[in-house]
Amino acid sequence: MPDYQLSPGLICQLRDIGGAVHNTVGIFYIVICLVLPWTADAGAYFIGSAMGKHKLCPNISPKKSVEGAVGGVIISVLCTAATCLIFQYWIFSSGVKIHYFAVILMSLAGAGLSILGDLSFSLVKRGCHIKDFGNVLPGHGGLLDRFDSVIFVVPMIYFVTTMYPVVTI
Structure with a gap:
């Protein structure tokens, strides 16, 4: 299966976890698939802007910092835990x-994958010599720029939740 089809297909699979009676479980997993990487991105941006001194991968993304990455992981774990509550x-x-x-472990792994997806x-x-993947979302790059980190997180959440149910009924 091509990589670009993997995440959307797995989101549909996540939606069905819990069945018709407990469909909120599937909705929960989809929300986590979005909250986890987006808060990692936002946390990395704000912490990196305020405290970033050490470049994470200057040849790939010169504005990303180690401090931002660590801050993004921490913010993501906290926001994912808050979403669970x-x-x-x-x-x-x-x-x-x-x-x-399990949620905390999944959040740590997911935040790391989020950064990997973004990079x-x-x-x-960089290879295509473009700044953004589009202009649909002014100030945010293209639509793919919003979902680059989600694409790496969804498969991990799917496989973790099918092997070890994070939510039990």
Whole structure:
């Protein structure tokens, strides 16, 4: 299966986890697939802008810093945990349990993959001599620039959640 089809197909698979009775479990996994990388990106940007001194990969993406990457991982773990708490106490029924230790491990791995996805697509852009993948989202690059990190995170979340259910009913 081509890489560009892998993540969208797996998002559809994640949606169906929990079945018709507990469809909020699938929605939870989709929300995590978006919250985790987007907060890692935002956290890396803000922490890196404020405190970044050491370049992460200057030949690929000169503005990314080690401090930003670490900050992005921390922010992502915190925001993913907060999302879990929101689902646990306001959206899921009382019989649904989230395994927070697994969520934290998944968040750490996902934040790292998010950074890897961002850097990988930056490398592609460098090779094509373009700054952004489009202009659909002014100030944010193209649509692919918003989803470059998500593309790497979705397969990991899918495989982790099918091998070890992070949410149990």
